[in-house]
Amino acid sequence: xxxxxxxxxxxxxxxxxxxxxxxxxxxxxxxxxxxxxxxxxxxxxxxxxxxxxxxxxxxxxxxxxxxxxxxxxxxxxxxxxxxxxxxxxxxxxxxxxxxxxxxxxxxxxxxxxxxx
Amino acid sequence: xxxxxxxxxxxxxxxxxxxxxxxxxxxxxxxxxxxxxxxxxxxxxxxxxxxxxxxxxxxxxxxxxxxxxxxxxxxxxxxxxxxxxxxxxxxxxxxxxxxxxxxxxxxxxxxxxxxx
Numbered sequence: 001x002x003x004x005x006x007x008x009x010x011x012x013x014x015x016x017x018x019x020x021x022x023x024x025x026x027x028x029x030x031x032x033x034x035x036x037x038x039x040x041x042x043x044x045x046x047x048x049x050x051x052x053x054x055x056x057x058x059x060x061x062x063x064x065x066x067x068x069x070x071x072x073x074x075x076x077x078x079x080x081x082x083x084x085x086x087x088x089x090x091x092x093x094x095x096x097x098x099x100x101x102x103x104x105x106x107x108x109x110x111x112x113x114x115x116x
Numbered sequence: 117x118x119x120x121x122x123x124x125x126x127x128x129x130x131x132x133x134x135x136x137x138x139x140x141x142x143x144x145x146x147x148x149x150x151x152x153x154x155x156x157x158x159x160x161x162x163x164x165x166x167x168x169x170x171x172x173x174x175x176x177x178x179x180x181x182x183x184x185x186x187x188x189x190x191x192x193x194x195x196x197x198x199x200x201x202x203x204x205x206x207x208x209x210x211x212x213x214x215x216x217x218x219x220x221x222x223x224x225x226x227x228x229x230x231x232x
Contacts, residue, residue, distance in 0.1 A: 033220060041226035042127070043160075046129060090160065094210075094220065105150070105220075107160045115202075 001031045002027045004016065004093050006108035013081055014116050021076045022110050023091030029106075031060070031094040032074040036087040037110075043090065049074055088112050118143045120209050122223035129197050130231045137192040137226050139207030147211035149190040151181055154225075155203045163205075166190065177201070202230040 004025045013019055025032065033048035035058075045058030051070040063085055065077040074093075078085060091108040119142045129135055141147060141223040164175025171183040181192045190207060207223040 035222070040224065042122075043222040046217075048219070067141065092220070105162060113215045 002106060004091055004106045004108040004110050008087075008111060009109060010112050010116065012114045015082055016080050016091050019078050019081060019113075021078075021089060023074045023076065023093075023108055024072050025074075025091075025106065025116070026072065027093060027095060027106065028071060028081045029093040029095045030071065033070070033092045033094070034064070034076045034088045035088060035092065036060065036085075038087050046076065046089075070083075070091035081113075083115045086113060087102070118147075118209070118211055118219070118221065120181050120207055120221050120223040122205075122226050124226045126222070126227045126229065128229040128231060131199050132196050135201070135228070137205050137207075137228070139190045139192065141190065141209050142187075142208065143206075143211050145211070146183075146185060147209040149181075150210070151175065151179070151190075151192045152206045152208060152209040152222075153177075153203045154174055154206065160206070160227060163192070166216045174185075175217045190196060196226075197230055198230065199230050204228070204230055 007022045030051045034046040035043040037043045039093050044060045047058050047066040049055045052068050053069050055066050055068055068074055089111045094105045121140045123138050149166040151158045153161050153163050155174050163179050164173050166173050166183050174180050181191050204225045204227045206225045210220045
């Protein structure tokens with residue numbers, strides 16, 4: 001079954017304690033992306049990756065890091081979390097067909113993070 | 117910069133009434149267009165998508181959307197709303213950047229309330 005998995009689903013942490021949210025897809029998609037969702041702001045892109053070792057900043061990258069060492073995994077790293085990073089996070093993976101555009105998009109179930 | 121606008125933050129309709137949710141995009145060419153729905157506490161579910169061809173696309177749950185190039189719009193419609201349609205709806209676009217790279221951007225969402 002095609003899917004995107006995220007772990008953990010829920011996380012409570014304290015300011016400054018490094019954390020990693022994992023994202024994994026089993027569809028061999030090249031494009032993966034992280035979003036945060038906040039009330040009234042919709043989904044905002046944090047980082048995205050077009051392929052292994054290729055990552056780029058989205059709209060709100062401050063305070064986050066990512067890595068793409070292999071195609072299936074795209075972890076989101078918060079080196080020193082702060083309360084303003086309390087949010088709902090979604091990982092997405094998209095399969096493109098050359099220049100034809102986006103064909104299939106899959107979202108993970110979300111990770112709810114609370115930073116105290 | 118390219119953007120997606122959902123002008124209505126919150127819409128309330130009566131059950132059985134028709135619905136139209138607005139989405140406008142800012143991009144020089146035709147992007148790839150999507151509508152997602154998010155029920156309370158749930159992840160994102162793809163309702164429909166438009167890449168090319170017939171400008172009226174049918175989706176799941178009785179939804180349809182019409183692409184109007186002249187208005188840079190991709191409005192979502194449903195002829196008769198059910199109470200279970202109460203959710204938040206997101207318009208999203210994918211457009212190419214820097215050659216074969218693509219960027220996925222979401223609108224801020226429209227919250228739909230359905231009155232009995």
